[in-house]
Amino acid sequence: MDRRNFVKSSSLFILSLAGTKLLASCSPSSTTSETSGNSETAQAEPVANTSAQTKPFSEITELNFGIISTESQANQKPIWEPFIQAMSEELGMPVKAFYATSYNGVIEGMRFGQVHLAWLGGKSYIEAVNIANAEAFAQTVALDGSKGYYAYLITNKDNPIVSEIQNEQGDKYVIENAPNLTFAFNDPNSTSGFLVPSYYVFAKNNINPKKAFNKLVFSGSHEATALAVANNQVDVATNNNESLSRLEKTNPEAREKIEVIWTSPEIPSDPIAYRRDLPEDLKAKIQDFFYNYKDETVLGPLEWSAFIPADDKNWNPIRELEIGKQIMEVQEDENMDAAEKQKKLDELNQQLTALQG
CATH class of the missing domain: 3.40.190.10 (Periplasmic binding protein-like II)
Incomplete structure (x- = not known):
């Protein structure tokens, strides 16, 4: 897996926007x-x-x-x-x-x-x-x-797909076999549990995860996605190295059942x-x-x-991915007229250029 610097690789996001469809953030659970x-x-x-x-x-x-x-x-x-x-x-x-x-x-x-x-x-x-x-x-x-960490795709070690994946290239397997798989993100406001895999696994490959999978869910926390995989409730889920390290301490039996099948570039x-x-x-x-x-x-x-x-600039690469997601959502909005759409796209691209400058 090429663990390129996240700051550099995220700046390439804009190159993959045309025709790409990305799952829009859904409403989170209760805020109590x-x-x-x-x-x-x-x-x-x-x-x-x-x-x-x-x-x-x-x-x-x-x-x-x-x-x-x-x-x-x-x-x-x-x-x-x-x-x-x-x-x-x-x-x-x-x-x-x-x-x-x-x-x-x-x-x-x-x-x-x-x-x-x-x-x-x-x-x-x-x-x-x-x-x-x-x-x-x-x-x-x-x-x-x-000063960084990694997003993961994980599956159960006993899942038959493990034998079909080599060198942690689970992203390719997921893309090719999505209609037959169940998949879990954790929280729509999560970096490693949603935004990063949404770009590197799906957006770069012109895949809309909302339509691609046999079943797609938001499990909530990193712990929840890990347990969903450990208990064979979903085939593949998002996670990260820090959360799995924690799981080794809080639930070692569950961690033992989990296989990492894809690793992202480093995240701030x-x-x-x-x-x-x-x-x-x-x-x-x-x-x-x-x-x-x-x-x-x-x-x-x-x-x-x-x-x-x-300071705030440390997380500009995350902003780049967020702006890219907004660009795709505007491009796909069939209810927005052409002039309004172009104006909004110009504004978003100006924001992206300012961040990358």
């Missing part, structure tokens, strides 16, 4: 979520109902830290709470974890001021910038020191972002905590070794 303190858990109201209760940021006395739903809350809480506790102690104010049932739950929480800062994926961060006033200030560093590692309108002195304290926090016993279970300074 939970916020948990260091020693207790409280049920939160649905995010959409909280905006009127949001405190002015000048009156912030505690912080809510959003955590995207890469796996079940039962698995996430034990590894996140020590970090949340450390942040609370360092900042000198209560910090509570905000767990949602979908990526969109965290985005909406930030949008309405219920989430002040969050761990996000690249795609969910771009959405949070657009609608939730998010600003990245840090980037995760893996245990091996890398995850952003940590806060709302832009947080007080500047609080932003500085938050930055200081993240940039200097090195406790291996706490970061290790999260599969990280450190956080490094980062």
Whole structure:
């Protein structure tokens, strides 16, 4: 597998747009979520109902830290709470974890001021910038020191298709045999679980996954897609190396049943972002905590070794893929007249050119 630099290869996306059909994002699941303190858990109201209760940021006395739903809350809480506790102690104010049932739950929480800062994926961060006033200030560093990760296609080791795939060329097999396969993405706001495989596996090959497969589902989290494969509920699903590494610890029997059949180019590692309108002195304290926090016993279970300074431009390659998806959707819109369509395409191509410049 050619693991070319994601930044370079994503810039080629525009070359594959003509005639390509890509599955549009579907509505995520419920955004009902939970916020948990260091020693207790409280049920939160649905995010959409909280905006009127949001405190002015000048009156912030505690912080809510959003955590995207890469796996079940039962698995996430034990590894996140020590970090949340450390942040609370360092900042000198209560910090509570905000767990949602979908990526969109965290985005909406930030949008309405219920989430002040969050761990996000690249795609969910771009959405949070657009609608939730998010600003990245840090980037995760893996245990091996890398600043990126890989999207996967996975299948069950006992699935007959394993014997027909060589050298992790499962993308080719999936394309050629899609009508006979069941397939699972995880969340439409996921980078590795949706956006990256949507481009590298489907868009580049002029395949519309919504129409290609015998059955297509969105399973929710990376953990859910992994278990769907392990339990033979779907033939092929998306995932990534970090989530499968976690699965080795949380469910080793399930991990043993999973075979990786395709690996993407490297994806920029995850952003940590806060709302832009947080007080500047609080932003500085938050930055200081993240940039200097090195406790291996706490970061290790999260599969990280450190956080490094980062800014919004780090995730421009994700934006390029997102703009490309929008271009395809406009091209396929039969209800838009020619003049309006051309105007919109010109605007999107200008945005793409600006990013690549």
